[in-house]
Amino acid sequence: MNRMQSMPLWTWLVPVLSIGLLVAATFAGVGILLGSLCGAALIAAVIAAVHHAEVVAHRVGEPLGTLILALAVTAIETALILSMMIAGGEEMATLPRDAIYSAVMIICTGVVGICLLLGGLAHREQTFRVEGAGAGLAALIVMAALTLVLPVFTTSTTAGTYSTAQLGFVAVASATLWAIFVFIQTISHRDYFIPENDASDPDAHAEPPTNRQAWASFGLLFLSLVAVVGLAKMLSPAIEGAVEKANAPRIVVGIVIAALVLLPEAWAATRAARANRLQGSMNLAIGSALACIGLTVPIVVLAAIVLKLPLVLGLEPKDMGLLILTFLVSAVTLGTGRTYMMQGAIHLVMFATFLFLALVP
Known part of the structure; x- marks a missing residue:
């Protein structure tokens, strides 16, 4: 994380230009040229948002830092999903x-895999606190099962869906588990999530930003999020059209959203692993996955109930099998608190399998 005393030019210019392009697209429409510029601005705004979240995070320290970063990423993802759901109607029921x-x-195959592989290549073996990672993984397994697996087997509604009462229960259960995990991570068992800083990593010892810089980044973070939401809504028809033209399965839209949002965070986690701070990488990975369900699901469920939007949560059999395999392997990987490159290679093979089966179901 770059902690320069003066704010780099791009960190405030990108949000401002993104808002400008959003206004232009609103009044002029999204053509080829303006659409390309909006797409580039969307990616840049995501990177800017995560940068400013990192600045604020560095001010408050660990493990609150990774929590703030996870919250920012989840806010972006939730906004993208809701904007496309509202615009797409029934066609976006599975989004x-x-x-x-x-x-x-x-997160569990790609991000964890690349962190373990690169960290293992650079340092041979790495360690992290299994107490924190194990608790996070257990909560993630339960939340994923409630959200993505059980809808296939319930009988109150058609396969893959929940009734209104069931949606409410799953939303409350997911939010409760996430809140308890955050309490453990930040208050009751904070030491389980504090990384051991490496002397060779300049970011680990950088001076925290001033209060003024932190508040400025907070404001620019909000501006970046507004730009991301607006630009995503403008570009959603183009994204759907490109997927249809390519004859690709609809899940590709979900993959694009997740990859776009998680790319900057994956970069931060990879840098931490290479700097021999695997604990920070695990905090980012597991915390983001938990926030993805614990925050996204309640908001999406509330929107679906209030706006009467169709919502299908149950996975297809092949996806369910791959999810179960991922959690089994993750339990082995995170069960000892010690990793090396072989474990990273295994996770990356599962990631490649996920991408291949998404394109060739």
């Missing part, structure tokens, strides 16, 4: 399921 499933798979 929350696809986006949440994709986010969990990208």
Whole structure:
């Protein structure tokens, strides 16, 4: 994380330009040129949002820092999902399921895999606190099962869906588990999640930003999130059209959303692993996956009930099998608190399998 005393030019210019492009697209429409510029601005705004979240996070310290970063990423993902659901109607009924499933798979196989592989190559073996990671993984397994697996087996409604009462229960249960995990992470068992800083990592010892810088980043974070939501809503028809033209399965839309949102966070986690701070990588990965369900599901459920939007949460059999396999392997990987490159390679093979089966179901 770059903690320069003066704010880099791009960190405030990107949110401002993104808002400008959003206003232009609102009045002029999204053509080829303006659409391309809006797409680039969307990606840049996501990166800017995560940067400012990191600045605020560095001010408050660990493990609150990774919590703030996870919250910012989840806010972006939730906003993208809701904007596309409202615009797409029944055709977007499976989008929350696809986006949440994709986010969990990208984090648990892709992000964790690349962190373990690169960390193992650089340092041979790495360690982290299994007490924190194990509790987070257990909560994630329960939340994923409630959200993505059980709808296939319930009988109150058609397969893959929940009744209103069941949706309410799952939303409350997910939010409760997430809140308890946050309490454990930040208050009652905070030491389980504090990384051991490496002397060779300049970011680990950088001076925290001033209160003024932190508040400025907070304001620019909010501006970036507004730009992301607005630009995503503008570009959603183009994204859907591109997927249809390519004859790709609809889950690809969910993968695009999850990958776009998680890319900057994956970069931060990878940097931490290479700096021999695997604990920070695990905090980011598990915390983001938990926030993805614990925050996204309640908000999406509330919107679906209030706005009467169709919502399908149950996974297809092949996706369910791959999710179960991912959790089994993750339990082995996170069960000892010690990792090396072989475990990273295994997770990356599962990630490649997830992408391949999404495109060739």
